[in-house]
Amino acid sequence: MFLGIDIGSSSSKAVIINAQLKILGKAVFNTGAGTQGPEKAVGAAFREAGISGEKIKFSVVTGYGRMTYDKADKQITEITCHARGAAHMIPSARTVIDIGGQDAKVIRLDKDGKVENFVMNEKCAAGTGRFLEVMARILDCSIGNLSSLSENASEEIIISNTCTVFAESEVISQLSSGAKRENVAQGAHKAVAKRVAGLGSRIGLAPDVVMTGGVALNKGVVAALEKETGQKITVVENPQIIGAIGAALYAWETASKLS
Amino acid sequence: MDKNISSKQILNDMISRHYKEALEAKKSGERVAWATSIVPQELLETMDIKVVYPENHAAVLGARKDAPAFLRNAENNGYSNDLCSYARVNIGYANLKESAAGNIPMPDFIFCCNNICNTVIKWYENLAREMRIPMILIDTPFNHTFDVPGHSVKYIREQFNHAIGQLEQITGKKFDHDRFKEVMKISAETARWWKKATALAAAQPSPFNGFDLFNYMAVIVCMRGKQEGLDLFKLWAEELQGKIDRGEGPWKDQPEKYRVMWDGIACWPHLADTSKILRKNGINLITSTYPDSWTIVYDSDDLDAMARAYSSNYANRNLAYGAGNIVQIVKDFSLDGIIYHSNRSCKLMDFRQYEVQRQVQEQTGVASVIFDGDQTDPGAFSLAQYETRIQALMEMMEQRRNERLSRR
Numbered sequence: 084m085f086l087g088i089d090i091g092s093s094s095s096k097a098v099i100i101n102a103q104l105k106i107l108g109k110a111v112f113n114t115g116a117g118t119q120g121p122e123k124a125v126g127a128a129f130r131e132a133g134i135s136g137e138k139i140k141f142s143v144v145t146g147y148g149r150m151t152y153d154k155a156d157k158q159i160t161e162i163t164c165h166a167r168g169a170a171h172m173i174p175s176a177r178t179v180i181d182i183g184g185q186d187a188k189v190i191r192l193d194k195d196g197k198v199e200n201f202v203m204n205e206k207c208a209a210g211t212g213r214f215l216e217v218m219a220r221i222l223d224c225s226i227g228n229l230s231s232l233s234e235n236a237s238e239e240i241i242i243s244n245t246c247t248v249f250a251e252s253e254v255i256s257q258l259s260s261g262a263k264r265e266n267v268a269q270g271a272h273k274a275v276a277k278r279v280a281g282l283g284s285r286i287g288l289a290p291d292v293v294m295t296g297g298v299a300l301n302k303g304v305v306a307a308l309e310k311e312t313g314q315k316i317t318v319v320e321n322p323q324i325i326g327a328i329g330a331a332l333y334a335w336e337t338a339s340k341l342s
Numbered sequence: 343m344d345k346n347i348s349s350k351q352i353l354n355d356m357i358s359r360h361y362k363e364a365l366e367a368k369k370s371g372e373r374v375a376w377a378t379s380i381v382p383q384e385l386l387e388t389m390d391i392k393v394v395y396p397e398n399h400a401a402v403l404g405a406r407k408d409a410p411a412f413l414r415n416a417e418n419n420g421y422s423n424d425l426c427s428y429a430r431v432n433i434g435y436a437n438l439k440e441s442a443a444g445n446i447p448m449p450d451f452i453f454c455c456n457n458i459c460n461t462v463i464k465w466y467e468n469l470a471r472e473m474r475i476p477m478i479l480i481d482t483p484f485n486h487t488f489d490v491p492g493h494s495v496k497y498i499r500e501q502f503n504h505a506i507g508q509l510e511q512i513t514g515k516k517f518d519h520d521r522f523k524e525v526m527k528i529s530a531e532t533a534r535w536w537k538k539a540t541a542l543a544a545a546q547p548s549p550f551n552g553f554d555l556f557n558y559m560a561v562i563v564c565m566r567g568k569q570e571g572l573d574l575f576k577l578w579a580e581e582l583q584g585k586i587d588r589g590e591g592p593w594k595d596q597p598e599k600y601r602v603m604w605d606g607i608a609c610w611p612h613l614a615d616t617s618k619i620l621r622k623n624g625i626n627l628i629t630s631t632y633p634d635s636w637t638i639v640y641d642s643d644d645l646d647a648m649a650r651a652y653s654s655n656y657a658n659r660n661l662a663y664g665a666g667n668i669v670q671i672v673k674d675f676s677l678d679g680i681i682y683h684s685n686r687s688c689k690l691m692d693f694r695q696y697e698v699q700r701q702v703q704e705q706t707g708v709a710s711v712i713f714d715g716d717q718t719d720p721g722a723f724s725l726a727q728y729e730t731r732i733q734a735l736m737e738m739m740e741q742r743r744n745e746r747l748s749r750r
Contacts (some may be wrong), residue, residue: 147726150726150729159737160734161730162734162737163734163738186727198734198737198738198741200703200709205684205714285696286700
């Protein structure tokens, strides 16, 4: 068995695969680097797979918290792991859009599914999951309900500030002057989409465009991104664990080379 | 020069002496100039004027982690946080005049050349105005054409002549044209040896790492017109050739795995961190766009050629030159990758960076990465982000190498 762990800034993910690359266990915990999240995710993945730690031949850790996690055999960046995981799930993928808690990245893949080039957000939370969390808090709505709230939007609202702190005060003033929460929620999705589409246009979005990461669960963002980029975007099944799947695949590959 | 002393020891000694002598000269009543990093220093050297370079000083303060107090001072006095951090450090220093990391004397006049950027004009104008001292400006128009056009050469040459008059007026001394020829000769020769030494990094493995380059750069900035600068680069080139002959790489404890160039200015406050992370991944930074910036080479006594040389700095040349220059560096130095520093301070360099990256990638296929940072403002850099990007670059280079090997 092979273990892949993805420790993000706001969640921890673990995936266990066998030599036939079948997923035996997977888990997501909504606490990330610096918490018990990684241990809990690994433990839950083991329970789902019905195995114990000794069965793991090789493990790879990825994500923001990879440097401080010392229980894995190897660490690989989330860029390489997301690319690998996405290409494994959807072999025709040539572009991967991954929006996580604190960063957004667009990765171009070659025909073998290897990283050709990538861009990431600048040292700023615009266009990331954190931006949506801030917006959800102002709208007094859970992050999971932000998408359904936006489905009832009746009017277009533009959030013009890219800075999350500025956008927060912009939205508060819009709400206080009578803007509907639904419209603001949709405006927030559009703001993320604009920012990420901008990243994508720097390196070009070649089809098929595949989306991974927790924000891919938000249908409102995906729809806004499709509109903004003019491209069809395929959301991978279980988008949150794609980085961990990539890590598990590298664990399997590394172990195969070693043996 | 004592042959038993290494060029690195001489370098460190030269730089501390450079600053010490400037401070002493000021105390004894000599005139001191503040100048931009790629000025026609030949004119000042001919007049035997002590010069200090605020950009170099700001970099020193940055590297010794003393920049924040000066950045804050400039901002507190109304300069925007978006302004170049060299400008903010220097403007803050002009006000506070004291740093534990090293001091420079206050100037009697300003000598400014905008071949590196246009921010320097307003930055230096403000200094001159606040201190009520004269400013000499050499205006080198941006070259929208590939080569420096004739009318620009003429315009710049006339400014050299005008500057000579201004210098005579400021110092009350006559400009010695014979001495000028001599200085031109030494300066061009120093630049040639700088280029020669830095070009030795093309050897495989490279005999040095680029962080050495950042250190030696201080001499090409501050002492280009001096015999001791020339001697230093000759000695450095000799040492490097020796290492190449013995097959020695940049590090004693590990081999050079990947060879990259650095586009843009260093992150001085994070020099050790940025360097350590490269080394940890076996990545040797062997060159940058810097070697060519100070390759100010021309025939002695030819003012037109000197004007052309000063206008030819890559920052003052068009996109085709900027991209073509890096494509050539990738080939000459057999690079595996490029690290582009998207430097918050330097709008000029950032402006075309993505397009340069795109063109270079298209023409060479070399892996590259862009990271956000700043030359002297420690707050505009995230170590975790840098490390992830560098590691991703390493993974891309590794994968391309494996593919090349498996094709054979």
